[in-house]
Amino acid sequence: MGLVIERASGSIQIVETTNKSILGVVKGLGDLSHASAVYSRDGRYAYLFGRDGGLSKIDILTNTLVKRVVQGGNSIGGAISQDGKLVAVSNYSPGGVKVFDSATLELVADIPAEDEFGELSKVVGLVDIPGQKFVFSLFDAGEIWIADMSNIAAPKITKFKDIGKKPYDGLVTSDGRFYLAGLFGEDGLALIDLWNPEKGSKKILQNYGKGEKKLPVYKMPHLEGWAIAGDKAFLPAVGRHEILVVDTKSWEEIGRIPVHSQPVFAMGRPDGRQVWVNFAFPKNDTLQVIDVQKLQVVKSLKPGNGVMHMEFTPRGEHIWVSVRDRDRVEVYNTDSFEKISQITVEKPSGIFFTSRAHKIGL
Numbered sequence: 285m286g287l288v289i290e291r292a293s294g295s296i297q298i299v300e301t302t303n304k305s306i307l308g309v310v311k312g313l314g315d316l317s318h319a320s321a322v323y324s325r326d327g328r329y330a331y332l333f334g335r336d337g338g339l340s341k342i343d344i345l346t347n348t349l350v351k352r353v354v355q356g357g358n359s360i361g362g363a364i365s366q367d368g369k370l371v372a373v374s375n376y377s378p379g380g381v382k383v384f385d386s387a388t389l390e391l392v393a394d395i396p397a398e399d400e401f402g403e404l405s406k407v408v409g410l411v412d413i414p415g416q417k418f419v420f421s422l423f424d425a426g427e428i429w430i431a432d433m434s435n436i437a438a439p440k441i442t443k444f445k446d447i448g449k450k451p452y453d454g455l456v457t458s459d460g461r462f463y464l465a466g467l468f469g470e471d472g473l474a475l476i477d478l479w480n481p482e483k484g485s486k487k488i489l490q491n492y493g494k495g496e497k498k499l500p501v502y503k504m505p506h507l508e509g510w511a512i513a514g515d516k517a518f519l520p521a522v523g524r525h526e527i528l529v530v531d532t533k534s535w536e537e538i539g540r541i542p543v544h545s546q547p548v549f550a551m552g553r554p555d556g557r558q559v560w561v562n563f564a565f566p567k568n569d570t571l572q573v574i575d576v577q578k579l580q581v582v583k584s585l586k587p588g589n590g591v592m593h594m595e596f597t598p599r600g601e602h603i604w605v606s607v608r609d610r611d612r613v614e615v616y617n618t619d620s621f622e623k624i625s626q627i628t629v630e631k632p633s634g635i636f637f638t639s640r641a642h643k644i645g646l
Contacts, residue, residue: 548562588607600618
């Protein structure tokens with residue numbers, strides 16, 4: 285099961301992937317123009333993070349809104365803790381992270397993201413990691429923080445300063461070991477080995493755009509969609525028509541793959557054999573498929589304008605694609621690339637399946 289966000293109407297469609305059907309709709313969820321979701325451990329409850337600061341708890345078995353709180357002025361994401369008892373929300377406005385009891389949505393911790401001068405920073409790239417911890421980046425301050433929530437009454441914060449200019453998003457590898465933050469203010473990324481945090485942060489891929497003029501950036505790549513397949517990572521290059529291929533043992537660039545336009549998501553099929561890429565406006569009518577062994581694009585598809593998001597079924601036989609400007613979600617067979625189904629959804633964007641409940645960082 286899962287949900288599809290209807291960004292224009294503040295509602296979601298509850299779906300199931302076996303028969304590719306809609307089970308119900310939940311309305312009244314506020315501004316969902318940049319919404320994302322995480323799931324409870326049993327997959328029953330979705331926690332939806334809205335752009336208006338709304339945090340909504342939804343029962344996807346009964347298609348009902350359990351509770352909704354407006355916890356900030358502008359939030360763009362969140363995470364659920366390792367034990368499933370805490371939901372954390374990252375805020376653009378007023379900045380900082382708020383942590384809630386997942387059962388009641390009562391506030392249990394407020395973590396202001398203040399720099400050394402007491403100024404609040406936008407928070408991005410919030411993910412969960414093992415040890416009942418959250419990691420996130422401070423866009424304005426250029427820092428990465430780890431919040432250990434083992435003791436809810438007194439969260440322990442570890443700060444990594446001067447990690448780079450304007451971290452705009454972050455991801456954690458599927459084993460929970462490495463946290464990477466993309467940098468908008470400079471070429472490269474910041475990397476922290478969470479098994480050895482005492483080593484601090486280091487910059488990687490610092491020269492991927494050196495000496496070259498960047499193109500206008502119409503939409504920032506989404507890091508949680510970055511693909512890691514085997515010992516390679518496939519990362520969208522900011523302001524370029526390329527996917528960077530990185531050796532995850534050394535975190536050095538080992539190749540580049542030319543693609544259709546500016547990539548937004550580069551998502552790996554669960555078996556790691558393929559990477560599917562979508563693109564920023566104005567060339568957002570296209571999907572491309574990269575063969576991981578060949579390190580090249582092997583298929584281009586044109587679902588239509590406004591290809592916003594993709595989500596693989598848990599074992600990767602199908603991919604669901606939201607096509608906003610055609611008011612539909614299309615389903616493709618990932619072996620034959622054949623479109624096998626489509627569902628009418630009003631201005632769809634994010635697609636989130638319950639299989640995410642069992643993955644670190646999603």
